[in-house]
Amino acid sequence: MRQTLKESLKSLAMFLSNNPLAKSYYKGQGVIFMLHDILQDTPKTPDPYRNPSVPFLDRFLTHLKQVGYAFVDLDEICALLEQNKPFKNIAHFTLDDGFASTYTNAMPVFKAHNAPFTVYITADYINKPGMLNLDQAKALAKEPLCTIGGHTKTHPRLAKLREREREC
Ligand SMILES: [Zn+2]
Numbered sequence: 717m718r719q720t721l722k723e724s725l726k727s728l729a730m731f732l733s734n735n736p737l738a739k740s741y742y743k744g745q746g747v748i749f750m751l752h753d754i755l756q757d758t759p760k761t762p763d764p765y766r767n768p769s770v771p772f773l774d775r776f777l778t779h780l781k782q783v784g785y786a787f788v789d790l791d792e793i794c795a796l797l798e799q800n801k802p803f804k805n806i807a808h809f810t811l812d813d814g815f816a817s818t819y820t821n822a823m824p825v826f827k828a829h830n831a832p833f834t835v836y837i838t839a840d841y842i843n844k845p846g847m848l849n850l851d852q853a854k855a856l857a858k859e860p861l862c863t864i865g866g867h868t869k870t871h872p873r874l875a876k877l878r879e880r881e882r883e884c
Contacts, residue, residue: 746793746803747785753815753846754822770821777829780807787831790863810834812867814841819852826861836867 751766751773758769768776777787788806796803809826811818814837826833835856841847848856856862868874 746796746806746808748793748808748810751809751811751822752813754811754817754825756817756821770825773822773825774828777825777831781829787829789832789861790834808832808834810836810865812836813838813871814848814853814867816846816848816852819848819856823856823859823862827859830861832861832863834863834865836865838867838871839869841871 751768753767754773755767755769758772780787785805785807788808790808793803793806793808795801796806809831811822811833814835818835822833825831837848837853842853843849853864857864
């Protein structure tokens with residue numbers, strides 16, 4: 717579970733360099749971070765862009781707060797955009813697909829930092845191995861910091877569907 721400072725900085729550098737949205741982070745802009753599976757420990761080949769570890773995520777949120785970022789929910793971001801107001805020094809985290817680790821690993825970190833987060837759940841993935849079970853999905857829906865969003869029923873590649881299929 718322990719990670720050296722050098723490893724942390726390397727992970728952070730990878731996270732930022734791989735995340736197109738994070739380029740705005742350097743300019744003090746608002747950022748929405750898109751994550752997937754949140755790992756308990758740092759893997760041998762880290763992919764912190766999509767799948768950060770719990771220790772990495774915890775340190776990263778701590779860092780964002782230290783450099784002046786506020787964590788906001790999506791409603792606040794939408795309101796700022798609708799009013800054409802500056803979108804600065806705010807961050808939001810989204811988690812795609814509905815991995816079980818969203819409940820077991822990510823939610824405790826976001827709660828510890830009082831950071832709103834959004835989970836985009838693929839309906840047919842519920843109760844599949846490694847994914848949220850129904851009770852976990854219901855518990856997330858009851859968590860005040862969590863917003864649940866749709867991520868299709870079967871997770872097709874939308875860009876490859878014909879227009880009519882996309883509308884269904
Ligand atoms: Zn997805």
